[in-house]
Amino acid sequence: MAANSISRSPSFTQEFYQSLFKVIDGENIKTCLQCANCSGVCPFGHVMDFPPGRMISWLRAGIFDEVIKADSVWMCVSCYACVEVCPKNIPLTPGLMTRAKEELLLAGNIPTELQSALEFSQRYGNPLGESPRKRADWAKGLETEVPIMRKLNRPVDVLWFVGDYASYHPRVQQTTRAFFKVLTALGVDFAILGPEESSDGDSQRMAGERGLFEMLAEKNAKVFEKYEFGEIITTDPHAYNAIKNEYPTLGIEYPVRHYTEFLVERIDDIKALFKGNGEMRITYHDPCYLGRANGIYDAPRELLEAIPGVELVEMPHSRTTSLCCGGGGGGMWLDGFQWEKAHVRLSDWRVKEAVDTEASILAVACPYEPPRFEDSVKTVAGAEKLIVKDIIELLAEAI
Amino acid sequence: MTNIVVFAKLVPDLVEELEIADNGIALDMEWLRLIINEFDNHAVEQALILKERTGGEVTVIAPQAEGVDEMLYTIAAKGADRVMMLKGDFEAGVNNHALARAFATTVQTYQPDLILTGVQANDDLDGAVGPLIAEYLGMPYIGYISGVSMAGDKLSAQKEYPGGLIAEMEVALPAVLGIQAGEEPPRYVAISKVRQMMKTATIDEYDVAELNTSGGVTANRMYAPEVSERAEMLAGDEDEVATRLVEIFKEAGLV
Numbered sequence A: 001m002a003a004n005s006i007s008r009s010p011s012f013t014q015e016f017y018q019s020l021f022k023v024i025d026g027e028n029i030k031t032c033l034q035c036a037n038c039s040g041v042c043p044f045g046h047v048m049d050f051p052p053g054r055m056i057s058w059l060r061a062g063i064f065d066e067v068i069k070a071d072s073v074w075m076c077v078s079c080y081a082c083v084e085v086c087p088k089n090i091p092l093t094p095g096l097m098t099r100a101k102e103e104l105l106l107a108g109n110i111p112t113e114l115q116s117a118l119e120f121s122q123r124y125g126n127p128l129g130e131s132p133r134k135r136a137d138w139a140k141g142l143e144t145e146v147p148i149m150r151k152l153n154r155p156v157d158v159l160w161f162v163g164d165y166a167s168y169h170p171r172v173q174q175t176t177r178a179f180f181k182v183l184t185a186l187g188v189d190f191a192i193l194g195p196e197e198s199s200d201g202d203s204q205r206m207a208g209e210r211g212l213f214e215m216l217a218e219k220n221a222k223v224f225e226k227y228e229f230g231e232i233i234t235t236d237p238h239a240y241n242a243i244k245n246e247y248p249t250l251g252i253e254y255p256v257r258h259y260t261e262f263l264v265e266r267i268d269d270i271k272a273l274f275k276g277n278g279e280m281r282i283t284y285h286d287p288c289y290l291g292r293a294n295g296i297y298d299a300p301r302e303l304l305e306a307i308p309g310v311e312l313v314e315m316p317h318s319r320t321t322s323l324c325c326g327g328g329g330g331g332m333w334l335d336g337f338q339w340e341k342a343h344v345r346l347s348d349w350r351v352k353e354a355v356d357t358e359a360s361i362l363a364v365a366c367p368y369e370p371p372r373f374e375d376s377v378k379t380v381a382g383a384e385k386l387i388v389k390d391i392i393e394l395l396a397e398a399i
Numbered sequence B: 001m002t003n004i005v006v007f008a009k010l011v012p013d014l015v016e017e018l019e020i021a022d023n024g025i026a027l028d029m030e031w032l033r034l035i036i037n038e039f040d041n042h043a044v045e046q047a048l049i050l051k052e053r054t055g056g057e058v059t060v061i062a063p064q065a066e067g068v069d070e071m072l073y074t075i076a077a078k079g080a081d082r083v084m085m086l087k088g089d090f091e092a093g094v095n096n097h098a099l100a101r102a103f104a105t106t107v108q109t110y111q112p113d114l115i116l117t118g119v120q121a122n123d124d125l126d127g128a129v130g131p132l133i134a135e136y137l138g139m140p141y142i143g144y145i146s147g148v149s150m151a152g153d154k155l156s157a158q159k160e161y162p163g164g165l166i167a168e169m170e171v172a173l174p175a176v177l178g179i180q181a182g183e184e185p186p187r188y189v190a191i192s193k194v195r196q197m198m199k200t201a202t203i204d205e206y207d208v209a210e211l212n213t214s215g216g217v218t219a220n221r222m223y224a225p226e227v228s229e230r231a232e233m234l235a236g237d238e239d240e241v242a243t244r245l246v247e248i249f250k251e252a253g254l255v
Ligand code: SF4
Pocket: A031, A032, A033, A034, A035, A036, A037, A038, A039, A052, A053, A056, A085, A086, A087, A088, A089, A090, A092
């Protein structure tokens, strides 16, 4: 971590506090009751020097320098759990916590692990540090060629925004190929951007790098403009959140849906393709950016229940109370840092809950999750037999 | 006041596969992506740390290449006082001898007390640039440095040796140091600050009229490592492979 000097003018706290009003519902912060619901529900609240409620009280007392100096703000995984329970509807995740990270980043108080993901995103358009030219390499070796916009050179119904982990992570590439299979089986007219696609930038934004987010959004906007398509779909809830809620604030407006919304509309067509695949007891993990951030709880469950032989069981924390996998808000790039501070992995807690349901499969709907949960399956006692699958993989296998 | 000058250059980024140019003696530049030499990035960080600790001015000089503007604006956003580009035709056939000469000529106008550069780079064909710079300027050079402290016109540097040994060396200024690692990892600078710099900072330019490459090496052929005939891949399940391995060890007289 660079030892930049962190000195602030006395008005800084005031300026920071007022900047929070600009977020949607931001002025609600004035009405904070100090009930500490937020800090209590926060998965890492116990290791933060300033969980949201306490940060607000220090801000009110005019002291913010201490917050900027503490690095435990980086424990925030932008999971929206605090927002969900706040009785005064204060936008803690998109407002307070993200703005605090932005200030830490500007002050140079940033974990080295996170730094490389941000530098990679800037340089290569993806946080994994992979060559942008290889963005469509997941499609290599498939029997049918995956249509790429630039080569196709005609309008399509659906632009499939693949996203970072779905493009590059070896485990998640399996999900990506499964989605390709389902789209093809349904006869959807679609194409991808291939090497022209850049990271959606949403997790970088939630990790305090707003400038980088804007740069990536502008890059994607330039490419979107080149082509004609009816709508965008994506398997990545973070990309979905960015294109749906954040790109419009930059004047980049396109209709976008998460694949679960897109497929649930075609549920009858999908059902017609199903063949029996045996009995399965499945529990479903609501991804933060599909559930709490965007209110999509039913579509994934409808898809799962449509699969023949599936019995869906719920974990104690489900829907609005779902437990974060730990990957949001930069968490994907802070595993070492989180471990050092907390000596626990959030994905372990989730996997323990899944094991207790006696389900054989933990179903997910976000590309961050299979690698995180599969790591936990290897270490959590009793979880050895748990299988982690994206809903899309379960659908593809049943077809 | 201490004048610190850093020499930094862009080198091939190994994220892309390297390809050999048609002439067979150089890399194909068309698909090449360039990135700041990692060691030079550490040299910049060390310079900024010294400036923050003991005052002074930091100037960073880099030879022209695709993307050098962005690199220099980023460095300016990190806190360098001056950034400068050596302009010239550095693409074809340039070597470290030529770069060091061009830099040595330019740097004199800044009357540097201390010159830092990366201890090595992945495209050094004719040796590291640091000792060459020192030679042309008649200054002392120490390489493999991982920590520097300054007091007056004396400088003490930590030099790394293999096997975890570290030597503390004193050197009279002005001097040239080849940086192995800065005291801190290179800092992050927010994109918003870099964008701001692009609007406000200027990159000074110095025209390098002639490149003198003498003393360097000439590449006769550049090629990817060739597959050796000696490797034998063992096929089969674990038992078969293990059995065959034992046989091979016995044949070789190892067991
Ligand atoms: S939950 Fe809301 S009202 Fe309660 S302390 Fe947190 S921010 Fe304040």
